[in-house]
Amino acid sequence: MTTRIFVVDDDKHYARLLSYRLDKPKDHEVSVFHSGEDALDALDRLKPDLVFLDIMMPGIGGMETLRRLQLFAPDLPIVMISAQGTAEVAVEAMKGGATDYITKGQDDLVKLDMVVERLKGRVKLAREVEQLRAEVAQKYGMEEIVGDSPAMERVYQLVQKTLRGNLTVAIEGESGTGKELVARAIHFNSTPPPGEPEVGPFVVVNCAAIPKELMESEFFGHEKGSFTGAHARHIGKFEQADGGTLFLDEVGELDLGLQAKLLRALQTREVTRVGGTGTIKFECRVISATNKSVLQMVREGTFREDLYYRLFQFPIALPPLRERGNDVLLLAQGFLEAYVAAHPQFKGRRLSGDAVRTVLDYAWPGNVRELKSTIERAILIADDDEIAPADLLIGGPQAIRPWAERMGTAPHGGDGASGRGSSGDGAASPASVVPEAAPAATSASAPQSWDDLPPLPVATPAPSGSAPSGAAPEASGDGIAGLAPDDLIVPLEELKRRAVERAYTLQEGNVERAAADLGIGRATMYRLLKKYDISTE
Structure with missing residues (x-):
């Protein structure tokens, strides 16, 4: 030196x-x-x-x-x-x-x-x-978040905006989409507190892994002798994160009783250890993450509404891998190169053309985590340097069903794990707050414009023996019902209007279910109902 x-x-x-x-x-x-x-x-x-x-x-x-x-x-x-x-x-x-x-x-x-x-x-x-x-x-910066799809560009923009101030951030997305990675990127790129040379520690609390009876002590700490087994003073996560970031992973798993205490701590920025009497002040950024629809939990009474507004001050919705286009190839190549660099005996391994097509066509219900495991496993399984589709072990009977289908919210006609976008609107993804007049939230994985919607099927003449007058139109296998032979060429805007009206009618005025059938978010559905002057009374 x-x-x-x-x-x-x-x-x-x-x-x-x-x-x-x-x-x-x-x-x-x-x-x-x-x-x-x-x-x-x-x-x-x-x-x-x-x-x-x-x-x-x-x-x-x-x-x-x-x-x-x-x-x-x-x-x-x-x-x-x-x-x-x-x-x-x-x-x-x-x-x-x-x-x-x-x-x-x-x-x-x-x-x-x-x-x-x-x-x-x-x-x-x-x-x-x-x-x-x-x-x-470098390890925890934005460089570690791979992807240049429009969906990820929106994520990058939101992450950069969180760095403008100490906002409470909520990261939503399916399991395996990289929520903790985004949280770490926010933390390590944040401005240090006034008077401090650097940002404080990044402290993680897995709300799903800690028993309910120990969660309060984990959050706030305890004094020696405060309960059986408390042989020494324990410093809680809020104190540990002072000057840094507290990351609440799986925040949807919190018990209602603890939610009230967490809300008070966030409001007053001070905690009291279990068995203690004095208050301890703290100042840290709070980032939470969940793969649940917290808004739905609020409606069901399992998550406090006031805590929701406190934690979800700045929501960031991470898109599932199936909605990120060619990002899947960038990630796959990155995982392959990283594994080979750590294990030189596999130098020369590469994806074949057929394997690339298989990776692109698969829905990846386990998202980035599943992709990483698949690539690393394929490197070990492959007998040749060129990895074949069979080496990937995806699809077929052993495949995992898509996320939305597992959550019971997939649109009719889902096709299992294969076929990208088969999970429809991804309604199982947690909702993000949308500042619109309609009391709705946009799904984290739902398309936000008609450009994101799958193409409507080509209309064909209604077959003979169609439904009698007054009956609800039925969908045929290859077209939109209700179109007469002379309606084969219909303006695109009219097709959109008919699709919205038909979904709304078939779901008997239920906006949420109609939006799910169309593959769009509820806020978008409300906007389109207003645009096409479709009565909601």
Whole structure:
């Protein structure tokens, strides 16, 4: 490790002597300046690790140079040098922020070696910390969230907006979509609290994994002897996350009683340990995540409405993998390369053309987590460097049903795990708050415009023996019922209107079910009913 050293002294002979002494070790890189102005000008270009600075110099002087150096590089070690060996001068230098002080002619060269060796350890530690910070930022930054589909672009935009302030964020999405990864990206890219050099810790609470009777102690901590088994004081997650981020994973699993206590903690920003009497203040960003429809839980009375509005201040809906287009290939290739890099014996493994098509056609009900497991398993199973579709072990009897179908909300006609987008509107995905007049929320995976809808089937003439007049029209296997032979060419806007009206009629005015049948969100359904002047009375 090369240590870059500045020597700043208007005495050219002493500066030369000092630089000669400092330049002897091969790992030293010494630059000499004869004025404070020259040293400041070279600060950004050369980025020193250590500065030796004379106090008495023409121009801006040593003490003023010290002050300016600290403004631009507050952690830079600066050793003051002076021919005046008085205690007053040394004290003034140290009060000004100098790291150490050397008097010329008084064992200065001997002390110089000791000072340099001591400060080199400090420089090394500072560099290691800087490197670790860079690695953490890279590991948990936005670079780790792979994808350039329109759906992911919207996610990136929302994540960037969360960094503008300390908002309470709720990340919604199916299991395996990467909710914790997004939470970490928000945390590690956040601005440190005022007066702090860096953001605090990232503390995770898995609300589904902790027994209900221990959850309060986990959140708020407990005092020694507060209950059986409390042999020592326990610091709760809120205290641990002070200055950082508290990540509430699977927040939909919280017990109603604890929800009330969590709400109070979020409102007052203070907690009381179990068995304690004093209050403890905290300040942290709170990010929650869920794969449940919390709005539906609010309607059912299993999740407090006031806590919902407190946690869902800034909702971010993560799209399922089946709605991310070619992102699946980017992710698959990334997982393959990462695994091969860690296991060089599999160098040369690649996806065949047929395997690529299989990956694209599969619905990925387990989302990114399932894709990662599938690729890594295929690398091990494949007998050749080229991974075949059979090596992927997806589809067929062992396939998992799509998310919406498992949740009982898939539209009629779902086709199992294969076929991208077969889960329809993804109504099982948690809803996001939509600031519209209609009392509805947009599904996290529902299309938000007609451009996102699957194409309507081509209309065919109604067969003979069709339903009698007055009966509800029936859907044929290959067309939209109710179209006469002379209606084969119908404007697209009219087809949209008929589709909305028919779904609304067949579902007897139930907007939510009609929207699910059309594959759109409820808010979009309300907007279209108003647009086409379809009576909702």
